[in-house]
Amino acid sequence: MSKIVPNNKGVCAAEGFYADGIAIGLKREGQKDIAFIYSDTLCEVASVFTTNKMTAAPIRHFRALGKFKTNFVLINSKNANAMTGPEGIEDICEVLEGMKKKFPQIENPVMSSTGVIGVRLPKQKILEGACGFDLSKKEPASASAAIMTTDTFSKSIAFDVECESGSFSIGAMAKGAGMINPAMATMLCFITTDADVEAAMMQEILNELTKTTFNAISVDGDTSTNDTLLLLSNRKSGVFDKELFTEGLRRVMHFLALEMVRDGEGATKLVEYVVTGAKDAREAEIAAKALSDSLLVKTALFGEDPNWGRIASTIGASGIACDEATLSVSFNDLCVYEKGKLHFDAAMEEKAAKVMKLPEFTIFCDIGLGEGEFTAYGCDLGYEYVKINADYRT
Amino acid sequence: MSKIVPNNKGVCAAEGFYADGIAIGLKREGQKDIAFIYSDTLCEVASVFTTNKMTAAPIRHFRALGKFKTNFVLINSKNANAMTGPEGIEDICEVLEGMKKKFPQIENPVMSSTGVIGVRLPKQKILEGACGFDLSKKEPASASAAIMTTDTFSKSIAFDVECESGSFSIGAMAKGAGMINPAMATMLCFITTDADVEAAMMQEILNELTKTTFNAISVDGDTSTNDTLLLLSNRKSGVFDKELFTEGLRRVMHFLALEMVRDGEGATKLVEYVVTGAKDAREAEIAAKALSDSLLVKTALFGEDPNWGRIASTIGASGIACDEATLSVSFNDLCVYEKGKLHFDAAMEEKAAKVMKLPEFTIFCDIGLGEGEFTAYGCDLGYEYVKINADYRT
Numbered sequence: 001m002s003k004i005v006p007n008n009k010g011v012c013a014a015e016g017f018y019a020d021g022i023a024i025g026l027k028r029e030g031q032k033d034i035a036f037i038y039s040d041t042l043c044e045v046a047s048v049f050t051t052n053k054m055t056a057a058p059i060r061h062f063r064a065l066g067k068f069k070t071n072f073v074l075i076n077s078k079n080a081n082a083m084t085g086p087e088g089i090e091d092i093c094e095v096l097e098g099m100k101k102k103f104p105q106i107e108n109p110v111m112s113s114t115g116v117i118g119v120r121l122p123k124q125k126i127l128e129g130a131c132g133f134d135l136s137k138k139e140p141a142s143a144s145a146a147i148m149t150t151d152t153f154s155k156s157i158a159f160d161v162e163c164e165s166g167s168f169s170i171g172a173m174a175k176g177a178g179m180i181n182p183a184m185a186t187m188l189c190f191i192t193t194d195a196d197v198e199a200a201m202m203q204e205i206l207n208e209l210t211k212t213t214f215n216a217i218s219v220d221g222d223t224s225t226n227d228t229l230l231l232l233s234n235r236k237s238g239v240f241d242k243e244l245f246t247e248g249l250r251r252v253m254h255f256l257a258l259e260m261v262r263d264g265e266g267a268t269k270l271v272e273y274v275v276t277g278a279k280d281a282r283e284a285e286i287a288a289k290a291l292s293d294s295l296l297v298k299t300a301l302f303g304e305d306p307n308w309g310r311i312a313s314t315i316g317a318s319g320i321a322c323d324e325a326t327l328s329v330s331f332n333d334l335c336v337y338e339k340g341k342l343h344f345d346a347a348m349e350e351k352a353a354k355v356m357k358l359p360e361f362t363i364f365c366d367i368g369l370g371e372g373e374f375t376a377y378g379c380d381l382g383y384e385y386v387k388i389n390a391d392y393r394t
Numbered sequence: 395m396s397k398i399v400p401n402n403k404g405v406c407a408a409e410g411f412y413a414d415g416i417a418i419g420l421k422r423e424g425q426k427d428i429a430f431i432y433s434d435t436l437c438e439v440a441s442v443f444t445t446n447k448m449t450a451a452p453i454r455h456f457r458a459l460g461k462f463k464t465n466f467v468l469i470n471s472k473n474a475n476a477m478t479g480p481e482g483i484e485d486i487c488e489v490l491e492g493m494k495k496k497f498p499q500i501e502n503p504v505m506s507s508t509g510v511i512g513v514r515l516p517k518q519k520i521l522e523g524a525c526g527f528d529l530s531k532k533e534p535a536s537a538s539a540a541i542m543t544t545d546t547f548s549k550s551i552a553f554d555v556e557c558e559s560g561s562f563s564i565g566a567m568a569k570g571a572g573m574i575n576p577a578m579a580t581m582l583c584f585i586t587t588d589a590d591v592e593a594a595m596m597q598e599i600l601n602e603l604t605k606t607t608f609n610a611i612s613v614d615g616d617t618s619t620n621d622t623l624l625l626l627s628n629r630k631s632g633v634f635d636k637e638l639f640t641e642g643l644r645r646v647m648h649f650l651a652l653e654m655v656r657d658g659e660g661a662t663k664l665v666e667y668v669v670t671g672a673k674d675a676r677e678a679e680i681a682a683k684a685l686s687d688s689l690l691v692k693t694a695l696f697g698e699d700p701n702w703g704r705i706a707s708t709i710g711a712s713g714i715a716c717d718e719a720t721l722s723v724s725f726n727d728l729c730v731y732e733k734g735k736l737h738f739d740a741a742m743e744e745k746a747a748k749v750m751k752l753p754e755f756t757i758f759c760d761i762g763l764g765e766g767e768f769t770a771y772g773c774d775l776g777y778e779y780v781k782i783n784a785d786y787r788t
Contacts, residue, residue: 054710054718083706083718085734117703118736225707295689296783303784309511312477313619316448324448324477340479342512382784383777389690390697390776 003162004248010140013158013171014194015236016040020137021146024129026078026115026122032146034126035075037190038135042069042107043232046202048210050227057081057088057121058111059228064089065108067199072109073190073230074099074130075147077175081113081121082225091121098127103135112188112228114149114175144173147188150388151177155259161195161248166239168195170248176260187214189229189256194236195245202231205246213253217261217377218292261377266384269301270377272362278372283320285374287365290318292378301380306352308336308344315365326368331355339368397556398642404534407552407565408588409630410434414531415540418523420472420509420516426540428520429469431584432529436463436501437626440596442604444621451475451482451515452505453622458483459502461593466503467584467624468493469541470520471569475505476619477512485515492521497529506582506622508543508569538567541582544782545571549653555589555635555642562589562631564642570654581608583623583650588630589639596625599640607647611655611771612686655771660778663695664771666756672766677714679768681759684712686772695774700746702730702738709759720762725749733762 011019021035045068049059058081074096081088096109113121144154158171176187206229214229231249262270273291278284291297294314300307308329315322325340332355336344344352355361405413415429439462443453452475468490475482490503507515538548552565570581600623608623625643656664667685672678685691688708694701702723709716719734726749730738738746749755 051713052707052710053714053716054706054721080703083703083731084736085718117701117707118731118738120736225710295779299780299783302780305784307511309474309477312448313446313511316446316619319445320447322447324479327448337477337512342478342514344512381780383780385689386693386696386775386777386780389693390699 010156011173012138014169019143020139021142035143035146037073044199046231048229056226070108072106078115083118091123147175163241168237174256196235196240213257264379267379270360277367279370280372284372288376292376298381302382304356328366330364404550405567406532408563413537414533415536429537429540431467433628438593440625442623450620464502466500472509475507485517541569557635560633568650590629590634607651658773661773664754671761673764674766678766682770686770692775696776698750722760724758
């Protein structure tokens with residue numbers, strides 16, 4: 001019988017993958033700030049990047065490589081290397097050339113950055129620091145801590161996948177808490193696997209799963225310059241089962257996407273928006289994302305106010321086909337508005353307010369017109385979000 | 395010589411218009427909560443309404459009238475009469491029938507509402523209260539106070555327009571502070587004039603001016619169920635000059651649109667986003683509105699942080715054609731980023747921080763690719779916005 005079993009080995013779960021994070025003084029007070037992922041054999045690569053036109057240098061460097069295999073990813077926090085022009089790419093090349101000199105086993109290394117936009121990369125500091133890496137380390141917790149920015153907890157997950165022909169593993173780490181948007185997010189996510197899968201198939205599966213995971217979450221509706229999702233397979237297990245690999249990868253991506261929303265800057269709640277009955281799937285997606293993006297809905301969630309009128313208004317404003325006579329809205333299993341019938345009295349308000357106090361719950365909106373469905377994930381927006389983003393650079 | 399001269403008569407500035415606001419207990423502590431506008435002769439009517447599909451009952455009632463003339467508008471705050479089904483329209487008809495019985499001079503009255511969504515109109519209370527109106531009153535300040543919701547100040551403006559053939563006046567009052575969005579706003583705006591202008595021409599001018607005034611402002615990117623802009627002309631002056639009328643009306647609408655942003659919920663700053671050099675006007679509009687809508691830009695403004703990287707990133711995320719090598723960004727006359735050149739040092743940061751402390755300033759973004767231009771208006775977003783919207787219904 002096939003099984004998908006979680007373990008705590010994070011990005012080092014798959015055979016042949018190594019990772020660590022160290023402190024080199026980019027962050028304050030000795031916090032870890034650079035990390036690496038290394039595989040002892042070359043990896044197939046699949047990737048998804050930001051749709052932001054002001055693409056950061058690491059992504060432009062990566063794309064310039066074309067179709068390639070790699071065994072090394074260097075990641076730094078505190079500096080996004082975005083809006084840094086051609087010099088931003090030169091800085092990356094200089095750092096990675098230095099790494100290859102220090103570690104001759106590295107082939108086609110790539111870099112990933114997150115942090116402040118519009119400041120040149122501290123390349124000397126990063127190169128000198130990265131020369132202190134020990135590539136034989138398997139310290140997934142240190143690596144995931146090093147890539148955090150405004151994250152309040154580190155994010156990693158891994159599964160062993162057992163299928164008829166043997167087993168393989170999928171492990172991952174991610175960062176992201178703000179600038180999280182349905183069209184990707186200010187997120188970095190690195191997934192490693194020893195499944196025996198080629199780049200083209202990985203890419204196809206990755207694209208499909210991204211739609212319902214990382215592209216279905218929202219913290220503040222902003223799309224960053226650096227969003228990166230990398231999937232590396234060194235194929236060491238010699239084992240592959242498409243269905244189980246897809247399901248394992250889906251669980252990894254779904255878990256990490258929700259972790260980002262849970263850690264949404266200042267967020268106190270994770271809310272699932274299930275839109276059904278839209279004219280088609282695309283309209284359901286528009287409505288669900290409009291809800292998870294709406295400031296008025298987010299602040300009502302923060303105030304634990306079962307203000308279903310704002311939910312109806314947001315759906316109406318989203319531009320999809322809808323009608324107050326066919327719409328229904330529920331908080332978990334409590335229907336507060338049903339096909340034009342106002343039955344939101346004091347007793348129901350009290351019950352609804354109880355649901356709103358939960359740390360995680362679901363808002364169901366049935367448009368009542370068709371078969372289109374989509375689920376989006378969002379959080380509330382409170383004082384802490386303002387504080388974090390008003391003071392970000394200080 | 396023609397002149398456009400402001401006066402303080404608000405919505406009663408034009409000959410033959412009367413208005414007042416009174417308290418009937420919808421708001422707390424004896425605050426004014428219903429208002430009327432009355433003209434002693436029938437008016438031509440032009441209007442712009444919300445694009446929200448969950449259109450409130452007053453707007454559906456208005457639209458059902460088709461092409462009509464009126465001499466009476468009744469306005470209530472505290473209840474939006476939205477998501478109230480066919481009963482919402484019946485409630486309006488009942489109130490307006492009652493008004494016609496009490497005041498036989500009223501013809502084709504209309505109603506406008508603002509407040510909480512999804513609660514039946516307190517029709518008996520409103521009808522009984524509105525029977526206390528004195529239609530001979532000219533109290534524009536009372537009327538504009540009565541239509542406020544989360545507004546912290548009332549909004550009105552008027553101009554006398556002198557042209558070769560004589561003179562006419564344009565007066566207005568408005569409400570709006572939150573749910574303010576480029577696609578109209580949670581706003582009500584009533585403009586009265588005695589210019590000798592027909593409905594069709596008024597409508598044409600109103601549509602054109604709305605694009606660069608009420609549709610160019612943003613507080614939180616939400617579009618309400620009740621947005622209404624009404625323009626009434628009783629033609630009493632017998633005078634009309636299209637160019638001067640358009641300019642007078644533009645000043646009225648521009649002033650009131652900016653007043654709404656100045657009064658944006660919790661806002662401390664009014665920021666003008668001037669986007670130039672876009673591929674075309676539509677792309678300039680997309681970029682300018684993306685900036686005025688971005689939470690990350692808004693919170694940076696609140697923190698008085700000259701974080702131009704977020705501005706660049708927001709333009710990049712907006713989907714328009716752009717390139718970091720051609721983009722330039724200025725705060726007032728201080729250029730912080732010019733065509734790919736990073737010259738944002740400590741001295742410049744200090745100067746930029748001074749601009750950010752101003753209550754009103756301009757952010758210029760030149761895309762550097764074409765001739766497209768658009769100007770949008772927005773505000774910052776701080777703790778007060780969260781407080782107001784988390785606690786709205788309590």
